[in-house]
Each structure stands twice: as C-alpha cells, then as structure tokens.
Amino acid sequence: MTExxxxxxxxxxxxxxxxxxVLAIAITLLxxxxxxxxxxxxxxxxxxxxEWPSYVAYLVSFLTIGIMWVNHHGMFERIAHIDRGLLYxxxxxxxxxxxxxxxxxxxxxxxxxxxxxxxxxxVYGLTMIVIGLFFTLMIEYLRHRPxxxxxxxxxEGVKRAARISAIGxxxxxxxxLVAVFAPxxxxxxxxxIAVFFAVGSxxxxxx
Amino acid sequence: MTExxxxxxxxxxxxxxxxxxVLAIAITLLxxxxxxxxxxxxxxxxxxxxEWPSYVAYLVSFLTIGIMWVNHHGMFERIAHIDRGLLYxxxxxxxxxxxxxxxxxxxxxxxxxxxxxxxxxxVYGLTMIVIGLFFTLMIEYLRHRPxxxxxxxxxEGVKRAARISAIGxxxxxxxxLVAVFAPxxxxxxxxxIAVFFAVGSxxxxxx
Amino acid sequence: MTExxxxxxxxxxxxxxxxxxVLAIAITLLxxxxxxxxxxxxxxxxxxxxEWPSYVAYLVSFLTIGIMWVNHHGMFERIAHIDRGLLYxxxxxxxxxxxxxxxxxxxxxxxxxxxxxxxxxxVYGLTMIVIGLFFTLMIEYLRHRPxxxxxxxxxEGVKRAARISAIGxxxxxxxxLVAVFAPxxxxxxxxxIAVFFAVGSxxxxxx
Amino acid sequence: MTExxxxxxxxxxxxxxxxxxVLAIAITLLxxxxxxxxxxxxxxxxxxxxEWPSYVAYLVSFLTIGIMWVNHHGMFERIAHIDRGLLYxxxxxxxxxxxxxxxxxxxxxxxxxxxxxxxxxxVYGLTMIVIGLFFTLMIEYLRHRPxxxxxxxxxEGVKRAARISAIGxxxxxxxxLVAVFAPxxxxxxxxxIAVFFAVGSxxxxxx
Numbered sequence: 001m002t003e004x005x006x007x008x009x010x011x012x013x014x015x016x017x018x019x020x021x022v023l024a025i026a027i028t029l030l031x032x033x034x035x036x037x038x039x040x041x042x043x044x045x046x047x048x049x050x051e052w053p054s055y056v057a058y059l060v061s062f063l064t065i066g067i068m069w070v071n072h073h074g075m076f077e078r079i080a081h082i083d084r085g086l087l088y089x090x091x092x093x094x095x096x097x098x099x100x101x102x103x104x105x106x107x108x109x110x111x112x113x114x115x116x117x118x119x120x121x122x123v124y125g126l127t128m129i130v131i132g133l134f135f136t137l138m139i140e141y142l143r144h145r146p147x148x149x150x151x152x153x154x155x156e157g158v159k160r161a162a163r164i165s166a167i168g169x170x171x172x173x174x175x176x177l178v179a180v181f182a183p184x185x186x187x188x189x190x191x192x193i194a195v196f197f198a199v200g201s202x203x204x205x206x207x
Numbered sequence: 208m209t210e211x212x213x214x215x216x217x218x219x220x221x222x223x224x225x226x227x228x229v230l231a232i233a234i235t236l237l238x239x240x241x242x243x244x245x246x247x248x249x250x251x252x253x254x255x256x257x258e259w260p261s262y263v264a265y266l267v268s269f270l271t272i273g274i275m276w277v278n279h280h281g282m283f284e285r286i287a288h289i290d291r292g293l294l295y296x297x298x299x300x301x302x303x304x305x306x307x308x309x310x311x312x313x314x315x316x317x318x319x320x321x322x323x324x325x326x327x328x329x330v331y332g333l334t335m336i337v338i339g340l341f342f343t344l345m346i347e348y349l350r351h352r353p354x355x356x357x358x359x360x361x362x363e364g365v366k367r368a369a370r371i372s373a374i375g376x377x378x379x380x381x382x383x384l385v386a387v388f389a390p391x392x393x394x395x396x397x398x399x400i401a402v403f404f405a406v407g408s409x410x411x412x413x414x
Numbered sequence: 415m416t417e418x419x420x421x422x423x424x425x426x427x428x429x430x431x432x433x434x435x436v437l438a439i440a441i442t443l444l445x446x447x448x449x450x451x452x453x454x455x456x457x458x459x460x461x462x463x464x465e466w467p468s469y470v471a472y473l474v475s476f477l478t479i480g481i482m483w484v485n486h487h488g489m490f491e492r493i494a495h496i497d498r499g500l501l502y503x504x505x506x507x508x509x510x511x512x513x514x515x516x517x518x519x520x521x522x523x524x525x526x527x528x529x530x531x532x533x534x535x536x537v538y539g540l541t542m543i544v545i546g547l548f549f550t551l552m553i554e555y556l557r558h559r560p561x562x563x564x565x566x567x568x569x570e571g572v573k574r575a576a577r578i579s580a581i582g583x584x585x586x587x588x589x590x591l592v593a594v595f596a597p598x599x600x601x602x603x604x605x606x607i608a609v610f611f612a613v614g615s616x617x618x619x620x621x
Numbered sequence: 622m623t624e625x626x627x628x629x630x631x632x633x634x635x636x637x638x639x640x641x642x643v644l645a646i647a648i649t650l651l652x653x654x655x656x657x658x659x660x661x662x663x664x665x666x667x668x669x670x671x672e673w674p675s676y677v678a679y680l681v682s683f684l685t686i687g688i689m690w691v692n693h694h695g696m697f698e699r700i701a702h703i704d705r706g707l708l709y710x711x712x713x714x715x716x717x718x719x720x721x722x723x724x725x726x727x728x729x730x731x732x733x734x735x736x737x738x739x740x741x742x743x744v745y746g747l748t749m750i751v752i753g754l755f756f757t758l759m760i761e762y763l764r765h766r767p768x769x770x771x772x773x774x775x776x777e778g779v780k781r782a783a784r785i786s787a788i789g790x791x792x793x794x795x796x797x798l799v800a801v802f803a804p805x806x807x808x809x810x811x812x813x814i815a816v817f818f819a820v821g822s823x824x825x826x827x828x
Binding site for chain 3: 638640641644645646648649650651652653655657664665666669679680683684687690691694695698753817
C-alpha cells in the first residue's frame with residue numbers, strides 16, 4: 001500500500017511458509033464439514049454409516065491437498081526469486097486450495113441425492129481444474145522467466161514439466177465430464193487420481 | 208505479566224511469524240462462511256448460483272488479506288527493532304484483519320436484500336477503514352522513531368510512505384460513502400481496490 | 415509412545431513455535447463465534463448493534479491472548495532447556511488458552527440475560543484464573559529448576575517474577591467475585607486488566 | 622504433478638513443520654465442538670454443567686494430541702532423510718489426527734445416551750487404533766530402511782521401539798472392547814492412557 005512496503009517482495013522462503021500455513025489449515029479444516037449425525041431409531045451406527053460420503057470426501061480431499069503440498073514444495077525448491085506475477089499466481093492457487101473444503105462438503109452432502117449428485121461431482125471437478133490450471137500457469141510463467149529459477153535448474157526440464165503439468169487439468173476435465181453421467185464413478189476417480197499422483201510420480205526417474 | 212517476562216519483547220522475526228500465522232488462518236477461515244446450500248425444486252445448480260455473493264465476497268476478501276500480507280511483509284523488511292507501542296499497534300492491525308471474515312459474511316448474506324444491502328456494504332467498508340488506519344498509524348509511529356528502522360532505510364522514503372499510506376483509508380472512505388447509495392458498486396470497488404493495490408503498486412519504481 | 419521417541423524432548427525453539435501456532439489459531443478462531451445476525455423489521459443496523467457484546471468480548475479476548483503471547487515469549491526467552499514437567503505444564507496452559515473462545519462466546523451470548531449474566535461472567539473469570547495459575551506454576555517450576563534457565567538469568571529476578579506472577583490469578587479472582595454481583599462491571603474489568611498488562615508493564619524498568 | 626516437482630521431496634524439517642502446523646490446528650479446533658448451551662429454566666450453570674462430557678472429551682483429546690506431537694517430534698529427531706513412503710505414511714497419520722475432532726464431538730454428544738454411548742466410545746477407540754497403527758507402521762518402515770535414520774541412531778533401539786510402539790494400538794484395542802460394555806469406563810481409560818503416556822514414558826531410562 002505504501003512506498004515503505006513497495007519494492008520489498010517476500011522471500012521465496014517466506015512465501016513458501018505462508019503457503020504451507022494456508023495448506024496446513026485448509027487440510028485440517030476439512031473435518032469441520034463432517035458433522036455429528038442425529039441418531040434416529042436405527043441407532044448411531046446406522047447414522048454414522050449413513051454419513052459415509054463425508055468420510056470418503058474427507059479422505060480424497062485430504063490426500064489431494066497433501067499431494068498439492070508436496071508438489072508446491074517441489075516447485076519452490078527450484079525457484080530462486082519471486083516477482084509480483086508469481087506472487088499473485090500463487091495467491092490464486094492458494095485461493096483455489098483454500099476453497100476446496102466447500103466443494104468437498106457439497107459433494108459429501110449431495111452424492112446420494114439422485115437429482116443433484118452429478119452437479120455436486122461436477123462442481124468438485126471444476127474446482128480441481130481451476131487449481132490444476134494455476135499450477136500449469138505458474139510453471140508456464142517460470143518457463144518464460146528463467147532468471148527466477150535456481151542456477152542448477154535446466155530449462156529443458158522446465159519445458160517438459162510445463163507439458164506434463166497439463167496432465168492435471170486434462171485428467172480432471174475428463175473426470176468432470178464423467179461426473180455429469182456417473183457421479184459415483186467420478187468420486188472414485190478423484191480418489192484414484194490422487195493415489196496415482198502420490199504413487200505414480202514415484203516411478204519416474206529423476207531429471 | 209511478570210518480571211521474568213517483562214523486558215523481553217519478541218523479535219521482529221517472531222512478531223512477523225506470529226502475524227503471518229494469524230493472516231494465514233484468517234484467509235483460510237473465509238471459506239467457513241460459504242455454506243452448503245439447500246437444493247430446492249430448482250436443483251443444486253440454481254442453489255449454488257444463488258450463492259454468488261458468497262463466492263465474490265470470498266474472492267475479494269482473500270485477495271485483500273493476501274495483499275495485506277505482502278504489505279505487512281514489506282513494512283517489516285525495514286524494521287530492525289520493535290517496542291511495545293509497535294507491538295500493540297500490530298496487535299490492533301491483526302485484530303482488524305482477523306475480524307474480516309465477519310463483515311465478509313454479512314456482506315455475502317445481505318447484498319441482495321434491498322433493505323439491508325447498503326448497511327452490509329458500509330460495515331465492510333468501515334472495517335477496511337479501521338485496518339487501513341492501523342497501517343497508517345504504524346508507519347506514522349515508525350516515522351517518529353527512526354531508531355526502530357534498519358540502517359539503510361532513508362527517513363525521506365518513510366515520510367513519503369506515510370503520505371501514500373493515507374490512500375488506503377481515503378479510498379475506502381469514499382467507497383463506504385458510495386456503499387450508502389449503491390452497495391453493488393461498492394462491492395465491485397472493494398474488489399477493484401484490491402486488484403489496484405496488487406497490480407498498481409508494481410508500476411511504481413523502487414525507492 | 416515408543417523408545418524411538420522417548421528421550422527426544424522437543425527443543426525450546428520447537429515448543430515455542432508450536433505454542434505460537436496454537437495461540438495464533440486460538441486468537442483467530444475468536445471471530446467464528448461472532449455470528450451474522452438476522453435482520454428483523456428494525457433492519458440490519460439494529461441487529462448488528464444488538465450484537466455489541468460479541469464485539470466487546472472479541473476485542474477483550476483478542477487483546478488478552480495477544481498479551482499472553484507476549485508474556486509466553488518473554489518467559490521462553492529465558493529458558494535454555496525444557497523437561498517433561500515444563501512440557502506438560504505448557505500443554506496445560508495451551509489447553510486453557512485454546513479453551514478461551516468458549517467462555518468468550520458464553521459471555522457474549524448471556525451478558526444481557528439478567529438471569530444468567532453473572533454466571534457467564536464468572537465462567538470467563540474462572541477460565542482466566544486457571545490460565546493465570548498455569549503461568550504461575552510454570553514460573554514456580556522454573557524457580558526450583560535453575561538449570562533449565564539460560565546462564566545470564568539471575569535467580570533473584572525469577573523469585574521476584576514468581577511473586578509478581580501471582581498478580582494475574584489474584585486480579586482475576588477479585589474480578590470473578592465482582593462478576594457475581596455486577597457482570598457488566600466485570601466485563602469492563604476484564605478489558606481493563608488486559609490494557610493494564612499491556613501498558614502497565616511498560617513502566618517497570620528492566621531487570 | 623510435474624517433472625519440475627518430481628524428485629524434490631520436502632526436507633524432514635519442512636515435513637515436520639507442516640506436521641506441527643496440522644497438529645497445532647487440530648488441537649485448537651477441538652474447542653469448536655464445545656457449543657454454547659441454551660440456558661433453560663434451570664439456568665446457565667445447570668446448562669453448562671450438563672455439558673460436562675464436552676469438557677472431558679476436550680481435555681482427553683487435547684492431551685492426546687499434545688502427546689502425539691511430542692512423540693512425532695521424538696521420532697523425527699532421529700530421521701535424516703525422508704522418502705515417498707514415509708511421506709505418505711505421515712500423511713495418513715496426519716489424516717487420522719486431524720480426524721480426531723469428529724469422534725471427540727460424537728463421544729461428547731452421545732456418552733450420556735444409553736442407546737448410543739457404547740457406539741460413540743467405540744468409534745473414538747477405533748480412530749485411536751488407526752492413529753496408533755500409523756505410528757507403528759512408520760517405525761516398522763524406518764526399521765527396514767536404516768539409511769533414512771541419522772548416523773547415531775542404533776538399529777537395536779529402533780527394533781525395540783517397533784515392539785514397544787505396538788503398545789498403543791493394543792491398549793486402545795482393549796479399551797475399545799471395554800467401550801462396547803462400559804462406555805464411561807472407556808472414556809476414563811482414554812484419559813488415563815494419555816496421562817500414562819505423558820507421565821509413564823518419563824520413567825524409562827534413555828537408550
């Protein structure tokens with residue numbers, strides 16, 4: 001807001017710690033949307049069991065945010081300097097991730113409602129597409145500003161990373177289309193994508 | 208509370224980390240006020256669409272707190288020592304920012320209620336004025352205590368910063384007046400002010 | 415739980431960061447208890463004004479936790495090593511501070527209810543007494559274990575600190591008694607005590 | 622998600638800070654489930670007293686998460702490197718701990734409901750078993766990958782730790798069985814187990 005503050009951008013370290021904070025809070029806030037059920041005549045076991053979509057949605061979103069944290073870290077490991085563009089792209093990414101508890105709650109609430117299940121699953125997928133696009137945008141941004149990267153990082157690797165980073169939005173786009181017709185399948189796919197990114201990326205050899 | 212603790216003020220580093228924590232939590236808590244809607248006969252899409260003010264308010268407040276984080280950082284980059292006055296001014300600033308989820312929720316809830324929209328938009332603006340005043344107060348405070356600043360910081364720059372820092376409260380005061388008559392316009396302006404501070408401050412050359 | 419983990423106590427630095435985290439979250443969670451009011455025929459201004467105890471309670475508790483953060487810091491500035499006793503006393507202190515949003519909400523809700531106002535104000539005071547006692551216990555604990563303190567810290571100062579630290583619980587005990595008969599006066603006193611600890615401790619010269 | 626991020630695993634330091642953040646948030650979020658009661662004809666004291674299971678559950682879970690934080694720390698004190706397996710085991714552990722506010726709230730709500738008390742106490746115990754298993758899994762994982770440990774850590778100690786770490790899941794399994802028949806006894810045991818781990822582990826001599 002003022003000249004005093006103008007040209008002093010936060011360091012990558014500070015930006016990463018702030019991002020870590022937002023991700024840690026978003027991942028922990030997910031539980032707030034799992035509500036204590038009202039035990040009816042069929043008892044608490046039944047009521048708790050009836051809430052299974054909440055647990056599944058909690059697990060899928062927890063794993064998803066966890067993997068985003070790992071990826072966010074991996075990206076910043078290679079960044080030496082930040083500029084305003086990167087700062088606000090990162091803020092957009094955080095806004096998307098911090099938003100995730102909402103579509104997670106919508107999905108948990110409506111997945112068993114035949115009329116609205118596909119809407120809920122589509123909304124979840126759209127949020128993931130937006131988040132994935134911010135990841136892609138950040139890598140594209142870095143690709144055109146090699147002076148922001150650490151000395152050892154090869155531009156060749158960043159170019160390939162930019163291509164590979166499109167996998168996220170594409171996979172989520174396809175799943176979102178699936179969600180229109182088969183919301184349960186989409187829910188399972190959201191979980192599988194997270195597991196794939198967690199396990200799959202392991203098989204790729206280092207650069 | 209005790210002599211053991213009396214004269215040991217937190218370091219700027221520690222105060223900044225505590226402030227970072229509060230800001231990271233405040234920005235992530237915003238999503239709690241976006242509630243899962245009840246899908247009526249018109250379906251979930253309609254119900255979700257009906258909630259658009261919640262998404263807009265979320266985005267505006269998220270961007271606003273994000274920029275405050277950047278500015279707060281820029282300010283502390285130039286501070287070498289803190290004293291009790293600065294400590295409690297900073298606490299006042301944090302109290303204002305941590306309060307923001309409340310007027311954000313009020314704005315989201317009442318912006319479409321013709322009777323109360325302007326009230327809601329005014330309350331949001333008043334909160335922003337208070338936050339802006341704390342920023343200005345902190346810079347004024349620093350201006351009169353140059354020994355708190357880092358060696359390299361020129362007093363000339365701080366004086367100019369003090370003048371420029373008044374832009375925040377003034378802009379928000381004008382927008383709050385607009386809110387009395389045109390709450391939707393005010394909501395748009397709150398978003399534009401945030402974008403302006405994010406993009407605009409980029410064009411100013413370094414000190 | 416296991417031998418692998420047994421004798422590796424967290425460092426003071428790590429314990430302090432964890433405590434900082436809990437305090438930053440507790441202070442920011444206070445806003446969750448300030449609810450968006452329902453605007454009746456008298457409009458939103460009236461409804462918001464009617465909620466004044468929520469704002470007062472928010473401010474008092476925010477300032478109180480903020481000062482606790484400063485004092486907690488001051489204490490740990492002088493601690494070189496921690497042991498299990500100190501670790502769990504600190505955990506008790508954190509449990510008290512993290513509990514504060516609850517009595518704050520109770521106070522905000524019932525201060526205007528003639529039948530229950532004194533109860534609410536007493537509950538708030540009792541929580542503060544417990545927190546104050548944990549502070550006193552920690553200093554007493556340190557007084558009998560000088561090997562936990564940093565080399566430069568004089569035992570004489572710690573003894574005096576132990577005496578002074580009793581001011582907190584005593585002041586809150588008296589105010590809690592006042593709360594039985596005059597809850598509004600007690601609310602004002604809770605705020606004044608916080609301001610006193612913030613401003614008053616400033617006048618004391620360094621050890 | 623991308624090659625840019627692939628092989629850059631977070632450092633132990635960063636993983637520990639993220640875990641610290643999640644634990645600090647989970648422990649502080651517990652208070653959200655302690656709701657302001659409605660004071661009926663019998664007054665606020667009665668209503669607050671009626672809520673005693675919420676306070677007990679708050680304390681038990683607060684102490685439990687606090688001890689987990691200490692143990693988590695102790696474990697990471699001896700780890701030099703992390704790999705993907707350890708990363709995702711840790712994420713599973715965090716998912717379990719971050720889930721704890723939910724069974725805590727279920728227990729607080731249903732412990733006095735004769736029909737559902739045992740269900741609530743069993744659900745709490747099952748969550749603790751899962752968390753304990755993740756601790757055991759992590760130690761087992763480390764036992765078979767000594768290259769992840771710090772140079773000074775003896776494999777003998779880790780083997781014993783692996784055996785001892787089974788105490789957690791076993792103790793909670795027995796208590797969960799007790800919960801089927803005597804939920805109040807189980808609640809008391811959950812508290813005692815936490816106290817035992819806090820105090821008891823103190824008596825064991827260093828490795």
